[in-house]
Amino acid sequence: MHPTHIPLRVATGAFILNSGIGKLKAGEEEAEQMHGWASSVYPVFKDMKAGDFTKALAYAEIGLGAALLLPTVPSAVAGAGLAAFGVGLTGLYLKTPGMTQEDGIRPTPDGTGLAKDVWLVGAGLTLATQSFLSGTKHAAQSVADGVGNAAGAVAGGVTGAAGAAAAGVTGAASSVGHGLADAVGVSGKGKAKGTLKGLSKGAHTAREDLSEALADLADSLLGKR
Incomplete structure (x- = not known):
């Protein structure tokens, strides 16, 4: 892990890890709400039970948060996972009725809470691209030497x-x-x-x-x- 990646990885990793742990304690009503919301945008989840979906989402968030916090996980891998997770949440925001204004991009008051998840995409891409460019630079220097x-x-x-x-x-x-x-x-x-x-x-x-x-x-x- 590059020293400049530490603040970004710690902040996002801790937030996502806490969110995953919280979902493990979700009640039946909350699980039904999350499942219904996700399955309306991503039909692949319709056949899953609400409890199973909530647990799967919780474990996914816990795994991603741990990957971001562990220094042994390369930033390219952790960043790619974070960007993919952010894209999924952004898809929920863009495809859910009432979350965006008439232009389909700017959030409504109800969609503001989801619109902020776009920062996960930016943070993930930053980690992945910086790690990739750093590795390419080192490889080129080795070849030159x-x-x-x-x-x-x-x-x-x-x-x-x-x-x-x-x-x-x-x-x-x-x-x-x-x-x-x-x-x-x-x-x-x-x-x-x-x-x-x-x-x-x-x-x-x-x-x-x-x-x-x-x-x-x-x-x-x-x-x-």
């Missing part, structure tokens, strides 16, 4: 591979240079055989160093995939 880390890893791998290749080429060039220096340093016809041997050794060493550098480059690139 993941992409940034991946890009950094790839860049590091390419840099390391390039460095390994450069070191290998430098080593190969150094080996060739040493071989040539050895060859130039040898003089006399009697040393010709030693000269050719020095050149061959330098070329062989350079080839090995270059092969190792290319292998390191390939391993580094493949390892970052």
Whole structure:
């Protein structure tokens, strides 16, 4: 539960919870009145007994009130339930004769008590949308961080591979240079055989160093995939 949601959830949750507890104590006449009123707007309740309807409504309000008060229930879930409950009460207000004026929206003196239930819809939608937008923002930030880390890893791998290749080429060039220096340093016809041997050794060493550098480059690139 976000700290900014606490006042709204506590206020609405406590009100609805108390209303549900009060309906459990409703008498037969009050139950008949509530059932008749609800079934006239929502025919699905006509086949229910008045007592059963009143108890079901009471338990629904108690459950919704508890969900709003419990911090472990996400605001998106609690807000959606609150908005649905408010829509049901608003439907009673709009569809019951005598509750609205001629425009069908503004309440009459008798409908004022029901018209105020529209705030439940606004409160529920506020909780649900804020929670959803907050979760979307966190998800987008996580994706951005993941992409940034991946890009950094790839860049590091390419840099390391390039460095390994450069070191290998430098080593190969150094080996060739040493071989040539050895060859130039040898003089006399009697040393010709030693000269050719020095050149061959330098070329062989350079080839090995270059092969190792290319292998390191390939391993580094493949390892970052």
